[in-house]
Amino acid sequence: MHYHRAMSISPRDLLAALSADRAVSGSELARTLGVTRAAVWKQIEQLREIGAPIAAAAGSGYRLVWPLELLDAARIAAALDAPTRARVGIDLHWQIDSTNAELQRGAARAGARPLRVCVAETQTAGRGRRGRIWQSPLGGNLYFSLLRRFEQGMGALAGLSLVAGVAVIAALEDCGVSEIGLKWPNDVLARDRKLAGILVELGGEFLGPCHAVIGIGINLRLPESTRARIDQPAIDLATLTAADALPSRNLLAARLIARLAAALDRFESLGFEAFREDYARHDLLDGRAVRIAAGGLAHEGIAAGVDARGALLVRHGRKLAHYDSAEVSVRAAD
């Protein structure tokens, strides 16, 4: 009797068999995983194409460029308190088009749990704000979305995207990250560069039952090749924290769930007003000279916080303008 070696392996199993501490040879991997060396080689190439941090050392095999903690739904759930765990369903994907798109597709189905979370190791069509692409290489960053239902209709959700920003800051702070702030409406910045982005998408009725999908992308480790494809200054947590203090992605996902669940409950009953002070504490634009692009026009002024609905306030001479939706850039000091 002889064995047929499988021709393909799960990319996750292969990645889990690699280490950052030592190189593992192709033949050792083939033996451990019960496949041919050719199958190992092919899968390594495919993993590298989607951004996996695998270095090939001539003669000695393959090694991870950094230690990798794979996403694990059980570990995320274990890090939640019991009441939150009971409210949330967590879906983990190895690869998906977009975690936001996935929750939108499922939104019509009545979920068993009031909150749904979708996380993925990589996205093939990650969505950014204003139709941009969110670069989503595998094996380092966090791609996370949460779906929350609301009874009172989309009309009551002004300010929600700012609330999400406040919750993301709190979750990062829970994981020991400091000196971060918000650029209206909800870009998370550190050292004036983008650390995390948030995309809120609404569905349902304006006056009746509706839902919000809150998508969050956090840069933990940005490979050089990805950085080159991003059209704005970006930063990752590995740059901000000491090597041994990089937050666990599973723990960070759990803190996002906990902070968002609590913030959305509070927002549902009290509205944005209850978050205005919190937002102000993290507002990086306040008092800065800004350029606003809204409705095809550009205006310059001084940012002056947000109003009770979360609209951006900008002083143009003696006039105070409220912007519900606009693209803001900070003007260089002259």
Ligand code: BTN
């Ligand atoms: C931005 O442009 O700043 C928003 C980026 C949001 C990216 C996240 S990654 C997880 C979720 N799924 C997506 O397709 N987009 C969001």
